[in-house]
Amino acid sequence: MEIRGVRKRFGGTQALAGVDLTLRGGEILGIAGPNGAGKSTLTKILCGEESMDSGEILVDGRPWQPGDLSDPIAIVHQEPQVWTNLTLEENLLVGNEGSRWRAPAAGEEQRRILRSLGVAHLADQPLERCTLAVRQRTEIARALVRSARFFLFDEPNSALTDEESHALFAFMHGLADQGYIVVFISHRLSEMVAHCDRVVVIRDGLPAATLTGDALTETAIAVELVAGQAVRTERRATSRPGDGETSAAEVLAVTGWSDGAGSFRPLDLALRRGDVLAVVGVEGSGGRELVASLGGHRPATGTARLDGAHGTKALRARTSYLSADRQEMLFQHMSVGENLVLRLGRREICGPFARLRRREIQSRSRQMIERYGVRTSGPAQNLSALSGGNQQKVAIAAAMATMPDVLVIEEPTRGVDIGSKAEIYAMLNEFAADGRAVVVFCTEAPEVFEVANRVMVLEGGRIVQELAVRDYDTVDAFAHALALLEGVDTPQDQPSTGLTTLVGPSERTEKSS
Template identity: 35%
Template sequence: MTPTMTPATSGPALRVEGLGKRFGAVRALDGVTLDIRPGEVLALMGENGAGKSTLLKIITGDHRPDDGRLLLGGQEVSFGSPADARRAGVRVIAQEPEIIPHVSVAENVYVGALPARGRLFSHRALSERTRADLERLGFAGAMDPGCPGERLSPAQRQLVEILRALTGEVRVLAFDEPTSSLSDHEVSALFALIRRLRDQGVAIVYVSHRMQEILRLADRVAVLRDGRLVGVRPAAETGEDELVRMMVGRDLSAMFQRERNRPGGPVLALNGVTTDDVTDVSFEVRAGEVVGLAGLVGAGRSELARAVVGDLPIRSGEVLLEGRRLRPRSPSDTVRAGIGFAPEERKAQALLLHRSIRDNVSLAVLDRLSRFHLVRRAAERALVREYADRLRVKAPSVETEVRRLSGGNQQKVVLARWLARKPKVLILDEPTRGVDVGAKAEIYSIIDRLAADGVAVLVISSELPEVLGLADRIVVMQNGRVTGELDRRQAGEEQVLALAMADQITSEGARQ
């Protein structure tokens, strides 16, 4: 299991050249050229959506690039699948590794490569082998090789994934936010391991949001923004300030032109809301106001929204709608009370893809369109047409199946559904994800008009310019807690980003 190392040649272990990738209208990567050298830790930084994961996925064979090429040890390679990449010695340690729940750690490690004599394999030999692997890597006693996968902690799961990677030849090893679920002690052990692998000549790619970690571990830092490589800095010669500036430094587009109106009284108020994912969240949204909920992916924003609409249970704290406490048992209660919610995963959570625009738009208002449960079809068609027109849904007819529409038009269908319902509060989770620029601008103006009509709007977005451009006020969350609230006049990308990563910086600082 000792990783076989390629002789430390002078050239890069892996070179990506002019890499480009688009998803629909979105350019996820654009002309990225980068050397990943053996015996070096290269950190990859960037905001949500900057292209880090896409780059990682191309390197490890999950995606194929549209442009550019990969050179592994100077040879051009093309990976058709993650298995191809693994065979070539390029592996990624996923954030949440796939663990087979009912089999042992040892079998999880050697899955797909079970050492066997004929068709038989010995549980004991396998366990011993895994135990030896753990010792060699400095994790002796970290877990029992016989323990079933389902009982492993997140850190142990990661360790299984690392052991898997080291069962074969490794030339490039990528870590995707490996420390997000690890304790301090485990982080130190992981860093020691990474350094040892580096010293053995493995090329390490390390993706993280945690500034201090990166400055501690990395040899060089590459910063991505909007799919482009902004620059590469030696870790010793750069600092937090420069890196944050490289990550943001972007002009606010002229997309946001909005009449700021004076907001009315509070419509939605959260008071110490605690769920399985968020802790003690309090803030309010007033009539005619757009509040942005910013934070990194995984900060608990979507989970908070789902709890507010009754989709996830609230453990303590209260949600007030116009001063009255809501005790929702399911979203049907909150929809009736006047809260609309357009979830993050449009296709999976919001749309009936195989049904018409009409069916999708009228979904939340059928009760109002019916008399003695009979749907008044003319009224329905008129209403759907009205909103489809108002939101400029581009389609041959309202009977067109929604799966045939573009992402932007699909999102407009979801918005039309809620506009037709006329809610008091509308919660939009990533309303412009996967939407092209033109439709984005239209969606922004729809949100503006909603606020002008007195709706209290809460927008969850991972795109900072979007939050800054749209919102009157910005609530920043991190690790399930609110870390700050900013007025739009005082908010800049740096401030929001600092709050979104604040906890990690201080706790990392304390660690050192």
């Protein structure tokens, strides 16, 4: 496939400025770039979800139109594009509904794929009852059952465990070995290096660099991602909000806090003003469920005390919760400004007879856009035109706008580039430094090291230990300590990119050879 001079503009934003790119079968092509660089726009154009303003695409030397069913492209999105009111199996059969006389049924190939992805036992479950990870695996399964020549993976494993990610990458390598075109978009540089034959870095809507062979390293990709940008290079300060502040006032405390479904056992937890507490643990540890319960979005029993108020009602009223799925927190069809104020109460944005005060909404949203560095043409721009990182900043800013005592957030930088990650870390730390507290659920050790001052490690629904980030000089030492607590040993000489190491040096060497 040859992409020639493809351009796309959204209002005043030039998303693609004339992309030239060649895609070859038999390899995994990585596409990297900061948020807003145009990666997702290019993907949507290839899949026929967006139209290009100009340019052409050739397949086997012949003009090709995105959406042409003769050469379908299968895409696995960063945010799952599935039908949550249908079962997992029914999602696979969309487009192959059979006839009015015979209901469709999954064949052996569909069942084999479901088994290989570890979700065959959930085939008859509506996706609305399933986790985000299951929804993503459903979309992966939908892509695999199609007879496509081109497979595009856009942050496909952002909600998957290490074991699930290994299975996904095995599928990707298998597709490439069979001669298919495989494109992988990710912000996880270690995965790019481990699994891609070639990485193209896109900046400002144009391919800026192509890395292959020995030149394909995490450092080289990182350098290209931030080229031309003003980036904070200093290491995060040793003294952070909440560090050593044992005398700070308590803002949240739960006692005998437990989950009726058994996800976590009775536990005691206290948050002080200025705290950024990271809850970590492998999938099934109960960490994700605990965080959701602290945000008032999952039932739990026990005693909750929030700055003098008691009970779960206090949690819902005085916390702001953000799930790992942006689609659950934002309205893509609404403007940036509307999304920024959507959590505010009637008194703040409404006048007599509940009429919206448009000027107040404009003023507040402009202030938040400037304060939190949201890259947009203005409050009136449609949210869907923003990059993933800027959408995440909108979601966090909207949650902060209500001035809660505690901000509770899952995976604060899932699918976000390096520059936006630093800005989000600063947002969370500034929020805590203002006399509030933050609880985050994270699955990547570098993120925990950057954003938190306290870490609570869960295993089997119990707190196994609490760590102070200030006690560790490097992210590698910190990641190793976490892995040991979770019962997973990681090589000390291997750079750690998450709670566990995805691919060892020998595996990378074998792949390169």
